[in-house]
Each structure stands twice: as C-alpha cells, then as structure tokens.
Amino acid sequence: xxxxxxxxxxxxxxxxxxxxxxxxxxxxxxxxxxxxxxxxxxxxxxxxxxxxxxxxxxxxxxxxxxxxxxxxxxxxxxxxxxxxxxxxxxxxxxxxxxxxxxxxxxxxxxxxxxxxxxxxxxxxxxxxxxxxxxxxxxxxxxxxxxxxxxxxxxxxxxxxxxxxxxxxxxxxxxxxxxxxxxxxxxxxxxxxxxxxxxxxxxxxxxxxxxxxxxxxxxxxxxxxxxxxxxxxxxxxxxxxxxxxxxxxxxxxxxxxxxxxxxxxxxxxxxxxxxxxxxxxxxxxxxxxxxxxxxxxxxxxxxxxxxxxx
Numbered sequence: 001x002x003x004x005x006x007x008x009x010x011x012x013x014x015x016x017x018x019x020x021x022x023x024x025x026x027x028x029x030x031x032x033x034x035x036x037x038x039x040x041x042x043x044x045x046x047x048x049x050x051x052x053x054x055x056x057x058x059x060x061x062x063x064x065x066x067x068x069x070x071x072x073x074x075x076x077x078x079x080x081x082x083x084x085x086x087x088x089x090x091x092x093x094x095x096x097x098x099x100x101x102x103x104x105x106x107x108x109x110x111x112x113x114x115x116x117x118x119x120x121x122x123x124x125x126x127x128x129x130x131x132x133x134x135x136x137x138x139x140x141x142x143x144x145x146x147x148x149x150x151x152x153x154x155x156x157x158x159x160x161x162x163x164x165x166x167x168x169x170x171x172x173x174x175x176x177x178x179x180x181x182x183x184x185x186x187x188x189x190x191x192x193x194x195x196x197x198x199x200x201x202x203x204x205x206x207x208x209x210x211x212x213x214x215x216x217x218x219x220x221x222x223x224x225x226x227x228x229x230x231x232x233x234x235x236x237x238x239x240x241x242x243x244x245x246x247x248x249x250x251x252x253x254x255x256x257x258x259x260x261x262x263x264x265x266x267x268x269x270x271x272x273x274x275x276x277x278x279x280x281x282x283x284x285x286x287x288x289x290x291x292x293x294x295x296x297x298x299x300x301x302x303x304x305x306x307x308x309x
Contacts (some may be wrong), residue, residue, distance in 0.1 A: 004300050005238070006086070012085050013278070019095075020094060020095065020121065020123070020126070021095045021096075021097070021108065021110070021126055022094070022095070022096045022097075023096075023097045023099075023110045023268075024096070024097070024098045024099075025099065025100065025102055025107075026098075026100050027049045027050055027051065027085075027087070027098050027099070027100040027158070029050065031049070031098065032046040032049060032050060035049075035089070035096065039089070039094075039096065041061075041066070041089060042061055042066070042138055045059065045061070045066040045089070048087070049087045049098045051100075052066050053070065053083060053085050054085060055068070055184065056069050056183070056184030056185065056187075056188045057184070057188065058188050058191040058192055059300070060195050061065060062091075063091060064089055064091040064094075064199075065088070065089075065090040065091075065192070065195055065196055065199060065200075066087075066088070066089055066090075067087070067088040067090060067188065067192060068085060068086075068087055068088075068188075068276055069085075069086050069088070069131075069134075069184075069185060069188060070084065070085055070180070070181040070182075070184070071083070071084055071086060071103065071134050071138070071181050071305065072084070072138060072141055072177060072178040072181045072182070073101055074140075074141050074144065078175075078195070079144075079148070079170060080170065080173070080174060081141060081145075081173075081174040081177045081178055082177055083177055083180055083181045084099065084100075084101040084103060084181075085099070085100075086098070086099045086101070086103070086106070086134070088127070089198055090196065090199070091123070091126060091199075091200075092121065092123065092199055092200055092201075093123065093265055094123070095123050095126050095127060095130075097130070100150070102309075103134070103137070103283060104137070105130075105133040105134055105136070105137045106130065106134070108133070109130055109133055113126070115150060121213055122200075122201060123200045123201075124200045124201050124202045124204065124205050125197070125205070127200070128208050128209065128212070129206060131189070131212050132212060135185075135215040135216065135219070136215075137210060138178070138219050139219070140177065142178075142219065142222050142223070142226070143214060145171060145174055145175060145178070145226055146226065147229055148167070148170075148171050148174075149226065149229055149233070149244055151167075151234065152164060152167045152168060152171065153233055155235060156237055156240070157237075158277075161241065164237060165237070168230065168233065168237060172230050172231075172232050172234065175223060175226050175227050175230060178223060179220075179223050179227070182216065182220060182223065184221055185216040185219075186213055186216040186217065186220070188278075189209065189212055189213055189216065190213065191199075192209070192211050193206065193210075207243050216281065222296075247254075250308065254303055254308065258296060258297070258299050258300070261299070262292050262295065262296065263287070265291060265292050265295060266288075266292065269284075269288050
C-alpha cells in the first residue's frame, strides 16, 4: 500500500525562540538534573529518561505530556538493528526531546529547525514532523531486511551452511528488535491524539496524525510478512539440515554394518590355531578374499533391496 504524502502546514510559535524545541543528545543524570532545574519536570519522568530502556507510553501531567517511544536504528557496519528510546516532554509552547543514540532524522530536523530565520511553527507541527521523520526512517530498514531475506533464500541449500545459519539468526534478531520497537507505537499515538487535542492543539491536525497511525499499521504489516517468511525459511533450512544429517548417519551406519562381518571373517581366518580352513592352501588368501567379497556383495544387494540407499 503506497504511503500518503504529508502536506505542509502553517505554524504559530516563534522559530527564533530557543525554548520552542530543545533536543538533548545524552540521557545521563546530568541532563535529568538540568531539566529538573530549568523546567521542573516530574521526578518520575526524569528518572525514566535514564537507562535502561522503558516501555512506550504517554503520561498526562498538569502542564505537559510525557511520552516514550522506541525506534529501531540500523548499524551499517554489522547489519544489525537495535532499539533506541526517544523521550518527549510536550508542553503547549515547548517541546523537549531526549535521545542518546543520535538518530539521524532527529538531528537533521533539529538542525533545520535552528537554521530557520523567519516564519511561525506550532508544537503540534514540530511534533508531527519529528514523528513522521522517525517513522519514515523505519521503511529503509524494512527494505534492507527484505533484501537480506531474498539473499539468504538464494543460498539456503547451496551455500556455506554455517554462514546461512548465521544470516538467518541475524535477520530474525533484526525483525524481533524492530517489532519490539514498533509494538506500542499505534496505541501511544492514539493516546497522544486524545490527550494532546487541547494541550497542544492536535485537534487542528487530526488528519495528519491519523496518517502517522497508518504508517505504524503499514510497518507492522510488513514486519508480520517478514517474520512469517524468515520463520518459514528457518524451518525449511532446519528440515534440510536434519535430512542431510540423516543421510550421512545412514551411510555411516551402512558402512559400519558392512565392515563388521568383513572384520569378523578376517579375524577368524587370522587365528593361529589348527583346523583353520585354507591355512596351508597356497591360494588360501585369494579364497578368503573372495569369501569377503561375496559377503560384501550380499549385504549391498540386501540393502539395495530394502531401498536403504
């Protein structure tokens, strides 16, 4: 389903006012103390911006909204996806965001916001643009996961099996981490539309925020398809390896069964006791060899009849 484009909107608050949007690139106790002194945010909210990761949620305070959302971030060096937390303090005339992973879409929008020299913005508009950019950044990751799935499918049965297993596990982990990040998005954005309708005038932009919800649905649907696909490939690969291992074990078993009577016959005729057949026969060696060959042939024919190979 093609994604709908987001229209540009009018803005209200002064862009040049540095208090309109403040973004912090660390989430240590130092930043929490700074926000406490400057804006007097609730201690519980300030505690939750600190590690470890919190669950996505929206909390309504007397004069602001506190929101936590999780987003996947891609490591281009090892091809892995992990989860990053973004914290939002949303007031009628101020937006404060906190993220310690330097998500490119946040930093880009923040630089663009600071470079504007004229015009008006509204908090609901800034927040919408930020959420839209964060959700848009997920789609290239989903495309990358799809390409990885296609690549591993091509080499599923004829590639280096150790590398195939490693790729399957990497892709499954990426999908799990992306699903973990996106799982609570739709619910929280819906709550934001309800709680923020009056506080930050989201009611004027209901259509735009509904499209954000559509983004989350589309992402979740794609993740469902990718999860089912990689699970099917993993099961098929596991069945292939199990069958291959069974074939190897069958051949080894047949080989050991064939070797046993040969070893028995050879040991029997090698005993240094009287009465051993062909002991003094000048052609005894060849006769014993012929007997062993007959035993091997009979066992091979027996296995062939049983269709064991």
